[in-house]
Amino acid sequence: MAGKELPRVVIVGGGFAGLACARELGGADIAVTVIDRRNHNLFQPLLYQVATAALSPGDIAEPIRKTLGRHRNVTVLLAEVTGIDLEARTVLTDRLEPVPFDHLVIATGSDYNYFGHDDWREIAPGLKTIREARAIRQRLLTAFEEAEMTADEAAQRRLLTSVVIGGGPTGVEMAGAIAELGRFMVSRDFRHIGADRLRVVLVEGGPRLLPAFPEPLAAYAARRLERLGVEIMTERMVETMSAEEVVAGGETIPAGVVVWAAGVKASAAARWLGVEGDRMGRVPVDGWLEVAGLDGIHVLGDTARLIDEATGEPLPGLAQVAKQQGRWLGRALRRRIARGERGAPFRFRDRGNAAVIGNNAAVFDFGWSRLKGRAAWFLWALVHILLLVSFEKRLLVSVQWAWRYVTRQRGTRLIDEPLPVEPQEEPAPELTEG
C-alpha cells in the first residue's frame, strides 16, 4: 500500500510461516502486506495447555502487529481472504479493495479433517484455535462441576469420561493432560467424585500411537499414558458420536467431553489458485516454494506439499517446517527482487520431533538419536520456551511452568461463559474463481 514504485509482496496468513517471511522482508525496499483474519499468531504446539487450564490464551498468542510493528515497510490488514485473482494479480477479501501483489505468499495453515462428518466438529472440537481450546476447557471444567453435583452414578461416570480421538502427538498430549488435570482436581478440590470414576479414552485408528515416531518411543508413550490412567484403544475407527457418547469399533463410550485430533487438511489455497491439491488438500510446490506454472506465487507451511529430498516423503505439518520455509522464502524474495537471483532451493533441517506425556515425560526423535522420560520432558520444555515468539511470553510461561511444577496447581481454570461455548468455526471463506 505504501509507495507505488516499490515491488509488492502480499503474505496471506500470519502464522509461523507468514510471520517468519515478513520479518525477513522487514526493512527491505519492498512494500509488504500481511493479511490475516485474526489479529494474532497462535503458538499451536501449546494450545493443549490452554484446553487443560494450564495456560491462558494470552500466554500463547501474539498480536501480529506487535511482532511486525517495528518494520515500517510492513502493513498488517485484518480481513478474511476470499480468493485470488490470478489475472489481475490481486488478493480478494471480505472487506477491502482487491490487494495487488507482484509476489504472493500463501501460508494459511491447516484445519482439522472430520472426513466428511462436519457435524462432529461441534461435538468434538479440535485444537487449532483459541476458541476451540477455550470450548474444551469450558466443557472439561463444567463436566466436573456437574459430576460433583449429580447423585446419578451413571451420569457422573459419563461426565467424568473424556474421549480423545487420534493417537498422534496432539492426541497423546491431550489425553495425558486431561488425565493429570482430572486426577489433580478430584483429589484436591472435589468432595463427591471418586477417583475411580475418572476415565480418559484415547482412540486411534491405526495399530499404534504416534505412527510418525519409532516404535520403541511409541511403546514408551503408551506405557506412560497407561500409568496416568489413560485407556488406549487402537485399530478403532469412530463410527458415530453424539453429545452424550462416542461409538468406536462397535463399542459405545458414554462421554462428557470429546476432543478431535485425528488428522488435518490444508486450507483453501488450492481452490483459490485453481490447482489440484493432494489427498490432504496441500498445494504442490517446487524447491523454491513456488507453485508450478504460477510465477511469483508461493505456498508454505501446512498448506504446501514439498517433497523432502532426504526422505522422498512430503514434509510434515510442523511449526519448525513452517518457520524454516518462511525464513528461507523471505531471504530468497529479497535476493530475487534486489538482484534477480534464484539461489539454491529450500532444504529442511530436522530439529527433532517431540510428544509430551503429562508433566514429567516426553519422547524426542531426532532421526539420528532418541530420548525419552524426564530428560526428554525438560528438553521439550526448554525448546518450547525458546520457540515462543517474544521475550515476554517466554518469561511468563517459564515462570508459570516452574511454579506449577512445584505446586501442581492449575491457574487458569476459568469457566467464563454461563453456558458451554459452541465451538462453531468461522464460516468457510467464499470461493472466487481464480
Added chain:
Amino acid sequence: MAGKELPRVVIVGGGFAGLACARELGGADIAVTVIDRRNHNLFQPLLYQVATAALSPGDIAEPIRKTLGRHRNVTVLLAEVTGIDLEARTVLTDRLEPVPFDHLVIATGSDYNYFGHDDWREIAPGLKTIREARAIRQRLLTAFEEAEMTADEAAQRRLLTSVVIGGGPTGVEMAGAIAELGRFMVSRDFRHIGADRLRVVLVEGGPRLLPAFPEPLAAYAARRLERLGVEIMTERMVETMSAEEVVAGGETIPAGVVVWAAGVKASAAARWLGVEGDRMGRVPVDGWLEVAGLDGIHVLGDTARLIDEATGEPLPGLAQVAKQQGRWLGRALRRRIARGERGAPFRFRDRGNAAVIGNNAAVFDFGWSRLKGRAAWFLWALVHILLLVSFEKRLLVSVQWAWRYVTRQRGTRLIDEPLPVEPQEEPAPELTEG
C-alpha cells in the same frame, strides 16, 4: 452436606466477602457450602486492565475451588441461586435440591445500574465480569483495525472515539488506560491512523470527577487525564445512545466504543429476603451484619447497607470493605456456633482509597493524608499486587507489569472471536417468594 449433625453455614457468592468468610470457617466443626454461579473469584479492581489488553482474564481470576480446596469442611457448588425459602431455611437454585442452612451468608455483590435503560447494556458494557471486559477489549481492538482499513475520514474518527460514562475511579482508570493504549498502538503498529484522530471522552453527570475523593486530588486527576488527551465533560447526563453515537448534554458524540461506569446497584438479595432495599438495592444490616428480624441471616459487601459509625454514612462498595466484613463474619460465626457468643460489632478500618490515571500517576486518599503522582502509582501497584489472592497471580502480574513498564508493550491484545461478543449478561435470576 457433610455430617448431618454439624451446624450448616451456606455462603452465597464467592467474591471477596464470601471467600474471606469461608476461609475463616475452614477447619472448624461446621459444614460450610459456598454457592456461586461462576467458578472463579474475580479481582475486579484490575478488570479495566483486561479490557485494555494489559492483562489476561486468567491473571485476575482464581478458581473458587482452588482457594478453598484445602479446607475439607467446605463444599463448593456451581449453581445460580434463584431464591431463599425463609420458612424451610433453604437456598433455592436452578439445578440443585434446596440447600438447607442454619446460618446464611449472602455476598452476591453488585451490578451496573443503567437507570432503567437496560437496552444500553449491550451498547455500553460495564466492568463487572470477564465477559464484559473481553467484549470491551474486542471492540477497542476491532475498532482500531477497522479504522486502519477505512478510507472514510468520518468513519475513521468515529471508530477511534471512545466514550466512558461515569467519572468515578473505574471511569477515570478506564479513560486513562484507553488513551494510553490508543496512543501506543497508533504510534507503533498502525500505518494509516493519524494520532490527531484519537479521541477519548469521559462523561460525568456531577460537577467534577472522583466525587468520593477530596477536591485537590480530583483536580489533579483531571489535569493528568487531559495531559493523556482525555476530554472531560462534567455536568452532562447521557440522554440516548446507539451503536454509533452517544448523546450527552445535547451534544452528539459519534463513537466506536462506549463503556459504562456510571453507578451500581446491589444484587437481588433484598427481593430474595422480602426486605426493603435502599435506593441502590442494598439490604440494611446491623453491626453484626445480620438482617433485622431474620435471625442467622447475614448480608455482606456490596449487597449490604451498613452505616459506618465513624462517618454516619453507609460503607462504600469496595473490595476492602467486603474482605474485612467477610473475615469478621467468619470469625464471629465460629465464636457464635462454638460458644454462643455475639462479641463486639464489626468496625471498618479504612485502608485508603485510590484511583490510577494511566501508567505513571494515581491518587490516594487515606482520610488523614493524601498522595498523588508517581509515588501514588507505585503504592497503588504494590497494594494491588499484595491484594491479589494467590502467590502465583501476584508473581505473574508483577512480572508483566514490570516488563510493560519498561517496554510499554501490551501483551494480550487478543481478538479471539470472529465478531464482537455481545456482552449480554446472564438472565436475571428468577425470583421465588421468600
